[in-house]
Amino acid sequence: MMSVFKSMPVSGKLGSALVAFWLFIALFGPWLAPHTASEIVAYDVFEPIGGEYVLGTDYIGRDVFSRILDGTRFTIFIPLLAAALACSVGTLIALYSAVSHPRTDEIIARFMDALISIPSKIFSLVMIAAFGSSVPILLTITAISYMPGSFRIARALAVNVASMDFVTVARTRGESRLYLAVKEILPNILHPMLADFGLRFVFVVLLLSSLSFLGLGVQPPEADLGSLVRENISGLAEGAPAVIVPAIAIATITIAVNLVIDSVRGGATYAAKGK
């Protein structure tokens, strides 16, 4: 692990450091916060940075610093779970599809194409309108939205591997489809799928934040970074840190994850060349 970090380019190191920082905040944020998230601590709203409160106060005088420390866990863990769900389900269906009869493969692929053609935001709005907004529903919606994309990438990779001679050899041995999928194909597509997982994570962060911004995401009294941006939107005119800092937080999380993905990928191709 240490050697992977050392071999990374500077951008990758920066990304890893930021990712580690945000993971730390997500895990321990609530305990580090000087105030509870919903406590109104000041009479002044939209106080600037560097006053009594580190990052100022929000539109009803709550401590922005504490609210960010508390809200980060939603912005990190819901997408993490949703991306994990989307990628694992997508990959499993893709593997099944790749080792199945072409007709089955075709049916699954077309069904996924139909799913992918539904815009994720509209799909989420409809689902939330029908079932209301809660963390399990948000998880399900985002996982379903991003699963077909993951399926397509995994299937493209798996079909390539499935045409390799070693899979044919396993077929002539009379191996079951489960064995072909899990033992022969999966190990060979795992690495690119991990990179895909990182990308899905970023997509879910953005979708979730935009949902929260519309007021349909994480519901009060809890708030994720997207909700923080929304509820303080009236402070935008006066450049209040309460709206800018959460926005910057979302940006740094997504950029950091992208930097890490890029450098891990680049590192992998470099290692392959080195051989």
Place this chain on the structure above:
Amino acid sequence: MTAHIIVDNLQVQAGSPEQPVTIVHNVSFSLQRGEVLALIGESGSGKTTIALTMLGYARPGCWISGGAVMVGNDNMADKTDAQLATLRGRKVAYVAQSAAAAFNPSRRIMDQVVESALMHGVMSRKAAEEKAVKLFAQLSLPSPDTIGKRYPHEVSGGQLQRLMAAMALICDPELVIFDEPTTALDVTTQVDVLKAFKAAVKATNTTAVYVSHDLAVVAQMADRILVLQQGRVMENNPTTKILSDAEHPYTRQLLSAVQHSDIVQNKADSDVVLEIANIEAGYGRIKPDGRPEIPILSDVSMKVRRGQTVGIIGESGSGKSTFARVIAGLLPATNGYMQLNKRELLSAIADRDKKECQHIQMVFQNADTALNPAHKVGDILGRPLTLFHGLTGAARKQRVAELLELVKLPVELADRKCGALSGGQKQRINLARALAAEPSVILCDEVTSALDTVVAAAILELLEELQARLNIAIVFISHDISTVKHLCDEVVVLYKGSKVEHGSGKSFASAPYHPYTDLLVSSVPTLDPEWLDSRNRDQEARNIPITNSDSLCRFRDRCTVKLNGLCDSEAPPSRKLSSGKSVLCHRDEAMLSYS
């Protein structure tokens, strides 16, 4: 007269700058203008690396660390990239192994052939195209005036290779590098391509460097041969001297690997393991009459006996790999009957039981793709043991070690992944995996084609030894008739999916042959440098689709001894010759011997 090309103390290094590994050690040689030099050696001998330095190029991760490479007055070793760009294509040119990969499939051939001339601005487009047509004619390409208008996929592999030579010669370069240009071609195509190259190089008085691992091919092309091993020059002598009186023991080892020893034993009396009768198969949708849309195999039959080797031979497109897939059950036959160990064998793998799967094992040509790079050697060999024999734990480990020993590999390899192994080692593991199942029949699909001559000879030796010890039957599929003739007890010759000749390995030692077999046999280059010039038959493969209704001889379009009127109208009969083999031809034995 000073030499045209002088390579002096060339050293090439690879790896990281802190810990460089020298891969070419102080190589020196020189060439006169118009001479052809061959660089020969196994993979890893540095032959391509040396050839590329003459273009001023080192592959990623490599660099020229010392010495000079003089082409005329230019030292290619110390030029900048910008300077090299003006020389490449104009003064030095390159012909790569795979023309199919070197051409851009979305552009017309002519545009690609004249590209370098236009880029260097040495002639106008019109002049360049006229020059190209002249070169096409020189390289004996069909319809030279119009072939440039086609796209790369519209011409055959052999033609594309010659078109690439035209691309290289368009600016009249002083030096052309041929990097294994015929390795990927069928023997029958190779002859034409070699002839065209030789004529073109002679006509333009170009100096050429020919990289190859095939001594017989090199013997036809080169004036001098440079024998390389692990980046060192073993021997540098004129071709005739190398062939008749090689100085270095390594050269003699290479020469002996080309000449096969006869090892046919007749085991005709053992029982039949696999019987195949009147097989028909193909690709695409199955039509209402029960035949596939694109038929490949028609009416192929053979018997394989315990401990025997049956060779299947033909060019690419002959259906030999399709035949292996049918036996393995990967491509269900649409008609015909198969029997394994006296019991009927169903044609689809899904209908076969575990025992039947166990008794037919396949070994693929390319061990790089046949072994899962994510698995350890021990798991690759262990899986059939667990699946077919229920071995686990220490018993499985023990058996894996035995298998590794059987194919003469160190036991420690079991814990390694196969990415780090050499081509020969991978092929041994490939073989060991098939043996692990303890099969009755092993299907070997071009198992030695991707290997160097010396390594291939070792694999064949191993195969024979294993067969004698374990008494298994082998179906040996190959395009190399000289290997098959010597290795196999029985030989089946396929042409476009029909069996044109079938007989004992011995009966293939001499004529009469089927006209197609005759073409195959006579297309294999020998170590005689005069061989290429003495051949005057020119038979280009033509791609004529097979149709179901066609029961006529499929070889008739290429046959030089076709009987007009008869071959075009009637299906050929199967004849029994006095040597015991059967031939599918209208000509009788006397007529075949005469041709």
